[in-house]
Amino acid sequence: MSARIKPPMGLDNAWWWQMADAGKLGIQRCRGCQTLRHPPRPMCGECHSLEWDAVEASGRGVICSYTVLRHPQFPGYEYPLIIILVDLEEGTRVTSQLVGCAPEDVDFDLPVEMLIHEDPDGFKLPVFKLAGAA
Amino acid sequence: MPVSLKDEAAIAGIGLTEFSKKSGVSELSLAAQCIKAACDDAGVSPSEIDGLVTYTLDSTDEIEVARAVGAADLSFFSRINYGGGAAVGTIAQAAMAIATGQASTVVCYRAMNGRSGKRMGQGVSGEITSSDLIHWSWYMPYGMLIPGSWIAMIANKYMHKYGVTREDLGRVAISQRNHALRNPRAYGYGKPLTMDEYLQSKQIAEPLCLYDFCQETDGGCAILVTSTERARDLKQRPAVIRGVTQASTRGQEQMTSYYRDELLSLPEMELAANRVYAMSGLGPDDIDAACLYDAFTSEIIMQLESFGFCGVGEGKELVREGALDIDGRLPNNTHGGLISEGYIHGMNNIAEGVRLIRGESTGQPSKAVAHVLVSSGVGVPTGAMILGKAD
Numbered sequence: 001m002s003a004r005i006k007p008p009m010g011l012d013n014a015w016w017w018q019m020a021d022a023g024k025l026g027i028q029r030c031r032g033c034q035t036l037r038h039p040p041r042p043m044c045g046e047c048h049s050l051e052w053d054a055v056e057a058s059g060r061g062v063i064c065s066y067t068v069l070r071h072p073q074f075p076g077y078e079y080p081l082i083i084i085l086v087d088l089e090e091g092t093r094v095t096s097q098l099v100g101c102a103p104e105d106v107d108f109d110l111p112v113e114m115l116i117h118e119d120p121d122g123f124k125l126p127v128f129k130l131a132g133a134a
Numbered sequence: 135m136p137v138s139l140k141d142e143a144a145i146a147g148i149g150l151t152e153f154s155k156k157s158g159v160s161e162l163s164l165a166a167q168c169i170k171a172a173c174d175d176a177g178v179s180p181s182e183i184d185g186l187v188t189y190t191l192d193s194t195d196e197i198e199v200a201r202a203v204g205a206a207d208l209s210f211f212s213r214i215n216y217g218g219g220a221a222v223g224t225i226a227q228a229a230m231a232i233a234t235g236q237a238s239t240v241v242c243y244r245a246m247n248g249r250s251g252k253r254m255g256q257g258v259s260g261e262i263t264s265s266d267l268i269h270w271s272w273y274m275p276y277g278m279l280i281p282g283s284w285i286a287m288i289a290n291k292y293m294h295k296y297g298v299t300r301e302d303l304g305r306v307a308i309s310q311r312n313h314a315l316r317n318p319r320a321y322g323y324g325k326p327l328t329m330d331e332y333l334q335s336k337q338i339a340e341p342l343c344l345y346d347f348c349q350e351t352d353g354g355c356a357i358l359v360t361s362t363e364r365a366r367d368l369k370q371r372p373a374v375i376r377g378v379t380q381a382s383t384r385g386q387e388q389m390t391s392y393y394r395d396e397l398l399s400l401p402e403m404e405l406a407a408n409r410v411y412a413m414s415g416l417g418p419d420d421i422d423a424a425c426l427y428d429a430f431t432s433e434i435i436m437q438l439e440s441f442g443f444c445g446v447g448e449g450k451e452l453v454r455e456g457a458l459d460i461d462g463r464l465p466n467n468t469h470g471g472l473i474s475e476g477y478i479h480g481m482n483n484i485a486e487g488v489r490l491i492r493g494e495s496t497g498q499p500s501k502a503v504a505h506v507l508v509s510s511g512v513g514v515p516t517g518a519m520i521l522g523k524a525d
Contacts, residue, residue: 004275004277005274005275005279006274006275007271007272007274007275008267008268008270008271009271010265010267010268010271012265012268013268013271013272038393039269039272039393064291064397065287065288065290065291065294065392065397066287066290067283067286067287067290067339067340067341068337068339068340069277069278069283069286069338069339069340070336070337070338070339070340071336071337071338072255072280072338074277074279076277077277081276081277083276083277083278083283083287085287085392092393093392093393095272095273095276095278095287095390095392096276097276097277103340108291108294123275125275125276
């Protein structure tokens with residue numbers, strides 16, 4: 001079975017995946033006005049600073065929306081595939097996958113926790129499970 | 135110099151190829167055929183074409199098209215980005231070119247082997263590192279690879295918030311299929327769709343099932359735009375461009391836009407609505423029929439709210455009342471739309487808007503149609519246009 005599609009790594013996004021590889025969920029922070037932003041961008045739309053760093057998210061949030069993907073089925077992914085939007089407690093939102101949950105059990109507003117998934121080829125990405133789930 | 139595009143330009147010709155799942159010809163051939171057909175429809179020689187506009191996603195270069203159809207010297211050529219979001223934007227470009235004297239006869243076209251060639255449904259893959267590909271990088275590794283997956287996330291939240299049911303989406307699909315039953319060009323011609331069939335069809339990206347998706351189609355569609363003054367003297371009754379605009383809003387992404395505060399409406403479509411109503415001096419009550427962009431059924435219900443045909447969260451009520459049907463308040467996509475006629479990236483919805491103004495649609499409502507609203511792609515930088523009759 002072939003592997004999932006890897007993200008193209010550019011100057012504006014590679015750091016996020018490097019943090020994931022280190023087991024962390026990153027959020028970009030403007031060093032000018034401290035605004036958190038995701039997805040990352042090279043300039044702050046609030047104060048126009050080009051300076052930024054990253055904070056490590058707690059990994060806790062709630063499900064803002066979700067979809068269950070069933071078809072078409074691409075190699076490298078397991079179906080049905082539950083994709084969620086998570087409102088992180090830091091205030092930004094992230095798109096991710098819900099694991100360890102049956103499609104009929106996913107719902108809006110459920111609390112979730114981040115964990116790092118590692119593929120057989122060593123690629124790591126942040127995913128989520130229902131809060132308190134094994 | 136005009137300060138508004140209102141009534142400056144008109145659509146004088148529309149041209150289509152046959153729509154199929156396998157054209158057997160090149161996309162350049164489809165482009166040339168539909169452009170020639172649009173010229174014939176208008177009573178204009180292709181040698182008079184001095185402007186061409188298409189989508190960035192179109193594979194056929196303007197100069198290839200110009201040579202193929204024997205166009206004149208070109209003084210205007212332009213392309214619009216963002217998939218189906220380009221549809222009405224091409225007309226806006228043409229109208230601006232005509233109003234400012236950059237060109238006199240502009241043809242907007244979209245030609246695609248959308249089923250036998252490059253399929254939109256095949257989605258994205260990560261090969262190069264443009265800003266656009268970095269955008270997709272937040273979705274590809276998670277398996278969100280196709281348009282339906284991106285739209286489903288918004289559709290699900292919207293349906294949850296406002297109590298929109300699968301039956302409501304089914305009503306949209308069936309209404310458009312019923313229109314297609316009258317249209318021999320349409321994929322859905324001779325193929326009735328029942329609610330049972332709809333509800334039992336394959337789930338693709340919950341809550342969206344097979345019949346919530348548009349077609350994948352081989353075909354071309356061209357729209358010939360010229361000055362309203364000249365259009366009056368051509369072969370067809372002109373469809374005058376009362377108002378036209380492009381629209382993209384703060385926090386806009388291509389298809390996803392998941393990170394702005396507002397996930398339950400379409401801010402870019404509301405911007406398009408405000409601008410096109412202001413330019414035309416018209417409002418929702420003046421609109422007799424519509425061709426709302428319909429890559430997915432859920433988008434129709436949300437747009438009814440964006441364009442002010444009902445209040446927030448009330449789109450489903452209009453659908454339940456039959457507003458989209460041929461005798462309804464707002465007959466919509468009376469050719470079958472992208473869902474049941476064919477997917478020519480919204481260009482075929484513009485052609486239907488013109489037919490409705492001419493009174494020549496296979497789904498022509500019995501009531502008078504003075505103004506038709508046409509929109510571009512949903513969930514992307516978009517646009518809207520209002521067509522009317524010549525004075």
